[in-house]
Amino acid sequence: MAGEKISRVGIIGAGQMGAGIAEVCARANADVLVYESTRELAAAGRSRILRSLDRGVSSGKLTEREREQASWRLRFTSDLGDFADRQLVVEAIIEDEEVKTQIFRELDKVVTDPNAVLASNTSSIPIMKLGMATENASRVIGMHFFNPVPVLPLVELVTTLMTSTEVSERAEAFAHDVLGKQVVRSSDRSGFVVNALLVPYLLSAVRMVESGFATVEDIDKAMVLGCAHPMGPLKLTDLVGLDTVKAIADSMYEEFKEPLYSPPPLLLRMVEAGRLGKKSGRGFYQYG
Ligand code: CAA
Ligand code: NAD
Numbered sequence: 532m533a534g535e536k537i538s539r540v541g542i543i544g545a546g547q548m549g550a551g552i553a554e555v556c557a558r559a560n561a562d563v564l565v566y567e568s569t570r571e572l573a574a575a576g577r578s579r580i581l582r583s584l585d586r587g588v589s590s591g592k593l594t595e596r597e598r599e600q601a602s603w604r605l606r607f608t609s610d611l612g613d614f615a616d617r618q619l620v621v622e623a624i625i626e627d628e629e630v631k632t633q634i635f636r637e638l639d640k641v642v643t644d645p646n647a648v649l650a651s652n653t654s655s656i657p658i659m660k661l662g663m664a665t666e667n668a669s670r671v672i673g674m675h676f677f678n679p680v681p682v683l684p685l686v687e688l689v690t691t692l693m694t695s696t697e698v699s700e701r702a703e704a705f706a707h708d709v710l711g712k713q714v715v716r717s718s719d720r721s722g723f724v725v726n727a728l729l730v731p732y733l734l735s736a737v738r739m740v741e742s743g744f745a746t747v748e749d750i751d752k753a754m755v756l757g758c759a760h761p762m763g764p765l766k767l768t769d770l771v772g773l774d775t776v777k778a779i780a781d782s783m784y785e786e787f788k789e790p791l792y793s794p795p796p797l798l799l800r801m802v803e804a805g806r807l808g809k810k811s812g813r814g815f816y817q818y819g
Contacts, residue, residue, distance in 0.1 A: 537648070537705045538562055541617035543634055545576020545607075547772070547810065548652055549623035551680025554580045557601040558593070558681075559709045564614065565607050573607040580605060583681060614641050619705055621674055622661075623652040626778035631656060632664040639665035646695075648702045650674035654775065655721045655730075655782040659691040668693035672702050675723060676712075678771060686712040691719045721786035722779065730779050731791045733771075734798070736764035740815070741797040747815045765815040769808035777802050 540561045542553040549565065553576075557563045567573040584601055587593035593601075611634075614620060620642060622634055631651060638649055649670045651661050662668030673689025686706040690699045706712045717723040722730060736750050745753070751763020768776050777799065783792040801807075801814065808814030 537618040537701060539616055539618050541566065541614045541620040543620065543622040544624035545573065545579065547678060548676060548680065550576050550579040552621050552623055552652065552676055553605060554583055555680055555710050557604040561604065563605050564617065565605060566611060567607065568609055570609065573609065577607060611637050611641055614638065615643050617642055617647060618644055619648040619650065621650045621652055626654055626775050628656050628660060631661055635661045635664040635671065639667060646697050646701065648672060648698050650702060652676055654726050655779040657721055658689050658719050662691050662693050669695035670698050672698055674702055674706060684713050686714050687717050687723050687725060688714050689717050689719050689723055722783045726779055730783060733764050733768050733776055734780060734795060737768065737798050738795045741795055769814035769816055772810055773798060773802050773807050773814055
């Protein structure tokens with residue numbers, strides 16, 4: 532396998548996913564540098580990770596010492612230039628093609644190792660679009676983690692027509708051998724495997740609420756008790772974030788033009804109203 536074993540990781544964004552990915556990397560002994568655009572966002576990201584590590588200690592999954600060590604391995608920056616020596620970078624900022632493309636353009640100039648893995652945690656944007664923003668698309672790959680990252684054991688690995696075998700092997704080895712995640716491979720099409728199946732289901736649940744066919748609570752109860760899902764589709768939409776579900780639906784609709792993927796008006800109105808789900812305190816349910 533080409534390249535040294537990955538120990539220096541960069542994470543772009545410390546929202547729910549970036550924080551979760553940074554946490555699992557730090558817990559797996561990597562040196563982790565996290566980018567956020569402002570000090571305030573970096574401080575919020577750090578507290579999010581520390582809260583999750585505390586939760587690990589109180590549930591007996593981590594010792595106090597392991598929590599301390601993981602927190603020492605985490606550093607924050609607002610300068611992408613600090614990512615020059617990273618062997619793996621995972622981008623986890625908002626699901627917006629233009630914003631992600633700009634980050635990949637900059638990262639490509641900064642990261643020096645020709646075999647470094649430049650990964651996106653995008654839920655739906657075809658990875659080739661990000662690869663083509665760089666001079667060396669062979670380094671670009673999708674590494675799609677699942678929410679909450681410390682709990683869910685899957686990474687979808689998305690290689691493009693341009694991703695090199697060395698880079699995909701390096702990414703897989705890191706996800707599997709270092710983080711202990713199970714890996715499935717997907718071709719590069721919007722939604723990959725999981726969201727191609729999950730998102731139409733979430734959108735159908737929103738359409739059910741919209742039509743008055745059943746209540747939010749009953750739809751969720753039906754899927755939890757009738758199908759043994761850990762949470763119902765509307766609670767899950769709240770967990771993922773309504774803005775993110777809308778953005779995923781938009782990308783999938785753009786790719787396939789299937790009415791199934793088109794975001795229903797109720798979802799659009801809730802996003803416009805700032806009811807983004809758990810992260811904003813209100814979505815289909817109220818939090819906090
Ligand atoms: N960080 C760390 N640990 C967490 C956690 C978090 N954010 N949330 C929950 N946990 C841990 C808890 O510590 C607990 O561990 P123990 O059993 O060892 O104590 C365990 O997970 C269960 O948590 P809770 O008892 O608090 O709550 P729960 O049983 O209701 O589970 C859940 C919460 C893990 C979120 C569970 O409901 C679940 O798995 N839901 C489905 C989530 C899902 O489908 N995610 C995929 C979304 S799609 C996606 O991610 C892709 C995309 O692109 C949009
Ligand atoms: P989030 O809203 O929790 O965090 C968004 C992050 O993007 C924050 O770090 C924020 O500071 C940053 N950001 C926002 N606007 C920005 C801009 N203009 N420029 C640079 N950074 C900006 O979102 P999230 O749930 O962590 O999702 C992040 C990525 O992970 C998305 O691509 C999403 O599709 C993907 N993803 C989400 C989930 C999920 O369940 N939420 C699961 C898997 C993958």
